[in-house]
Amino acid sequence: MQRTGAQIVWECLVKEGVETVFGYPGGAILPTYDAMLDYPVRHVLVRHEQGAAHMADGFARASGRVGVAIATSGPGATNLTTGIATAMLDSSPTVFITGQVSSKVLGTDAFQEVDVTGITLPITKHNSLVTETRHIARTIREAFVIARSGRPGPVLVDITKDAQQGKAEFHYPEAVHLPGLHEPQPPDAESLAHAAELVDKAERPLILAGAGVMQSGATRALREFAERTGTPVALTLLGIGGFPQSHPLCLGMMGMHGEAFTNSAIQRADLLLAFGMRFDDRVTGNIKTYALHAKKIHVEIDPSEVGKNVKVDVALVSDLRVALEALTPIVKAKRPEAWSAEIEGWREDTRSRDIVHRDGNGRLLAAHVMHDLWKATGGSSVVVSDVGQHQMWEAQYYKHDEPRTLITSGGLGTMGFALPAAIGAKMARPGAEVWVVAGDGGFQMTQSELATVQQERLDLKIAIVNNGFLGMVRQWQEFFHDKRYAATPMLSPDFVKLAGAYDITAYRVGARGDVASTVKKARETKGPVLIEFQVEKEDAVYPMVPAGSDLNVMIRRPPEAGTEVRS
Amino acid sequence: MKHTLVAKVMDQPGVLNRVASLFRRRAFNIESLTVGHTETPEFSRMTIVVDTARVPAPIVEANLRKLIPVAEVVDVTHLPTVDRDLALIRVRCEPAERAELASLVEIFRGRIVDVATDSVIVEVTGDEQKVNGLVELLRARGIVEMVRTGKVAMVRGSVAEMKPAAQAAPAA
Numbered sequence: 001m002q003r004t005g006a007q008i009v010w011e012c013l014v015k016e017g018v019e020t021v022f023g024y025p026g027g028a029i030l031p032t033y034d035a036m037l038d039y040p041v042r043h044v045l046v047r048h049e050q051g052a053a054h055m056a057d058g059f060a061r062a063s064g065r066v067g068v069a070i071a072t073s074g075p076g077a078t079n080l081t082t083g084i085a086t087a088m089l090d091s092s093p094t095v096f097i098t099g100q101v102s103s104k105v106l107g108t109d110a111f112q113e114v115d116v117t118g119i120t121l122p123i124t125k126h127n128s129l130v131t132e133t134r135h136i137a138r139t140i141r142e143a144f145v146i147a148r149s150g151r152p153g154p155v156l157v158d159i160t161k162d163a164q165q166g167k168a169e170f171h172y173p174e175a176v177h178l179p180g181l182h183e184p185q186p187p188d189a190e191s192l193a194h195a196a197e198l199v200d201k202a203e204r205p206l207i208l209a210g211a212g213v214m215q216s217g218a219t220r221a222l223r224e225f226a227e228r229t230g231t232p233v234a235l236t237l238l239g240i241g242g243f244p245q246s247h248p249l250c251l252g253m254m255g256m257h258g259e260a261f262t263n264s265a266i267q268r269a270d271l272l273l274a275f276g277m278r279f280d281d282r283v284t285g286n287i288k289t290y291a292l293h294a295k296k297i298h299v300e301i302d303p304s305e306v307g308k309n310v311k312v313d314v315a316l317v318s319d320l321r322v323a324l325e326a327l328t329p330i331v332k333a334k335r336p337e338a339w340s341a342e343i344e345g346w347r348e349d350t351r352s353r354d355i356v357h358r359d360g361n362g363r364l365l366a367a368h369v370m371h372d373l374w375k376a377t378g379g380s381s382v383v384v385s386d387v388g389q390h391q392m393w394e395a396q397y398y399k400h401d402e403p404r405t406l407i408t409s410g411g412l413g414t415m416g417f418a419l420p421a422a423i424g425a426k427m428a429r430p431g432a433e434v435w436v437v438a439g440d441g442g443f444q445m446t447q448s449e450l451a452t453v454q455q456e457r458l459d460l461k462i463a464i465v466n467n468g469f470l471g472m473v474r475q476w477q478e479f480f481h482d483k484r485y486a487a488t489p490m491l492s493p494d495f496v497k498l499a500g501a502y503d504i505t506a507y508r509v510g511a512r513g514d515v516a517s518t519v520k521k522a523r524e525t526k527g528p529v530l531i532e533f534q535v536e537k538e539d540a541v542y543p544m545v546p547a548g549s550d551l552n553v554m555i556r557r558p559p560e561a562g563t564e565v566r567s
Numbered sequence: 568m569k570h571t572l573v574a575k576v577m578d579q580p581g582v583l584n585r586v587a588s589l590f591r592r593r594a595f596n597i598e599s600l601t602v603g604h605t606e607t608p609e610f611s612r613m614t615i616v617v618d619t620a621r622v623p624a625p626i627v628e629a630n631l632r633k634l635i636p637v638a639e640v641v642d643v644t645h646l647p648t649v650d651r652d653l654a655l656i657r658v659r660c661e662p663a664e665r666a667e668l669a670s671l672v673e674i675f676r677g678r679i680v681d682v683a684t685d686s687v688i689v690e691v692t693g694d695e696q697k698v699n700g701l702v703e704l705l706r707a708r709g710i711v712e713m714v715r716t717g718k719v720a721m722v723r724g725s726v727a728e729m730k731p732a733a734q735a736a737p738a739a
Contacts, residue, residue, distance in 0.1 A: 117581070118584075121584070121585060121588050122588055122592050125635075126634075126635040146635060178635060179577070179638035179639075180576075180577065180632075180634065180635045180636050180637045180638045181635060182632065302629075302633070303629040303632070304626060304629035304630045304632075304633055306629070307623065307625065307626060308626055
């Protein structure tokens with residue numbers, strides 16, 4: 001049966017099992033929006049296309065399913081780009097569909113024409129321009145296959161208006177012919193044996209777990225490996241949730257704002273097992289002095305990451321779960337007792353310095369807010385954090401035990417990510433309690449999506465950590481620029497009134513004693529609730545490894561007069 | 568050092584742009600890149616000479632292989648290959664010098680393909696070193712204009728020894 005290109009777009013999405021899309025209409029995508037009304041797909045109208053991109057990304061990260069966003073040509077498409085780049089850097093399986101001007105005027109600078117496939121070429125896993133109706137089905141099918149395969153990522157399909165309007169037979173191909181799409185292979189036996197030998201010989205082994213744990217569904221396989229070999233597990237920011245933080249072997253986050261004892265353990269280890277992580281500069285610090293005593297085993301699905309930043313002794317280029325399921329049975333069960341004791345000694349030192357065990361001397365500290373939010377929600381929420389100081393405090397003090405319960409922009413560090421990504425996460429997992437945790441700066445970048453929250457009647461809880469500064473930049477200015485606060489003090493609206501304008505219940509909290517009770521009230525309220533936490537203005541995230549410094553050279557929290565160590 | 572990569576790529580619009588964009592973005596240094604048709608209409612073939620002083624060849628290769636329209640990449644640097652580079656060289660030449668120039672070019676199995684009153688165009692084909700050798704000799708006479716195609720390469724040996732570098736597995 002003949003269908004229009006626009007109908008074919010929706011037929012494809014239905015075939016892919018897509019139930020929700022995020023988007024914003026416009027001239028060049030109008031035929032597709034017209035056809036939408038006849039298909040069982042929920043469309044979420046956003047307030048800015050960047051929001052749609054983050055929502056699709058948040059949807060994908062919360063569920064592991066492909067997130068889909070739609071926009072029109074020109075400015076619609078360019079507004080998506082920040083969200084596409086965010087998805088690219090964090091390997092989020094997403095498909096973006098954009099309308100393009102008619103093929104007859106392509107290349108003439110027609111109204112709302114921009115070279116979308118050119119602009120998005122370096123920030124997509126793949127993209128395509130479709131100018132003929134008969135190519136739409138195959139291209140969309142390929143987009144979904146590519147987005148999901150191997151190391152996932154964003155794929156964009158740009159469809160001209162005349163291709164949407166034209167007619168063609170609809171046939172959805174199950175198999176796709178992509179000679180350049182290389183399916184991941186299992187690790188070879190020789191490398192596996194070599195890896196097992198290094199594991200058996202190691203006295204101070206350490207696992208570095210990244211987002212690959214979630215991507216490959218390897219949480220159980222990781223736990224079995226760690227427990228069998230008694231190997232402690234440090235997490236990257238995006239690896240949080242891949243291994244339970246309540247587990248005795250868990251060392252928490254590594255890197256620039258990782259725990260001091262975790263970074264010390266990395267520098268002292270004699271074997272690093274890098275599982276689905278890519279040795280980003282934020283986790284290694286100075287690469288020349290990074291883990292010099294350690295042999296390195298890198299299990300990574302993307303061969304271009306192996307040897308990119310750190311030379312490794314054994315590479316298992318494979319899906320992580322497949323590799324771990326092959327490796328665990330061939331390594332010896334053991335308990336590196338001396339190593340554990342050494343780590344526990346450092347952990348005790350960290351514990352004694354921890355701000356969580358000090359009172360705030362009457363001030364509300366963001367770290368305490370995160371700690372109390374964790375306690376009050378039983379640690380069971382999906383938290384979607386923005387970018388900056390609050391993001392690091394969340395990572396340090398909200399202890400995640402389950403995969404896909406922390407969603408945050410790691411690689412690109414996109415401020416404004418949290419609110420829209422949380423909308424996507426909530427749509428993907430309506431049964432989950434979803435919290436936005438954002439700073440006053442990042443929140444204002446995409447706060448227009450509060451209208452989307454209310455329009456979709458989403459039961460979303462929002463915590464704004466307001467310190468009146470672009471806090472992380474201010475912290476760098478404090479440490480590295482003589483406290484010259486250029487453009488970091490920031491005026492915010494009255495967030496309670498702002499929420500009121502959207503008919504969203506809101507509270508303001510300025511005292512530690514009110515944190516837990518207000519979180520409790522928010523949880524008991526059906527529907528969206530916003531809480532503004534007015535926290536200490538000039539607090540810093542500790543410890544901190546200055547960019548490019550050795551990993552064990554850390555700025556530690558100074559002792560403060562009037563703050564009692566309570567532990 | 569220089570590495571020579573041979574890539575089999577889908578013959579589609581924009582593929583050259585994708586490869587060039589990748590090299591630019593990752594700051595890989597291209598020495599030369601040639602692209603042309605192959606025995607199959609579906610595929611084109613690129614011969615890329617890349618400077619690997621900063622980034623090792625396997626990383627360049629792995630990045631190329633990540634591009635969806637790139638079906639296969641082989642690093643032929645250490646394999647026995649037939650390499651060819653073609654040059655057209657316009658060189659100053661008075662009528663009286665033509666015979667001598669022709670015999671010089673002959674030694675390199677090149678030939679004179681165009682003659683003007685004060686110059687000739689020399690065509691030469693061969694591996695890079697041979698072409699470089701002739702260019703050096705002609706430089707003394709005054710090269711007015713030169714164009715080189717860049718290297719193309721093919722691995723020597725029997726069909727039975729050929730095997731694809733990367734299996735194109737059927738996708739999901």
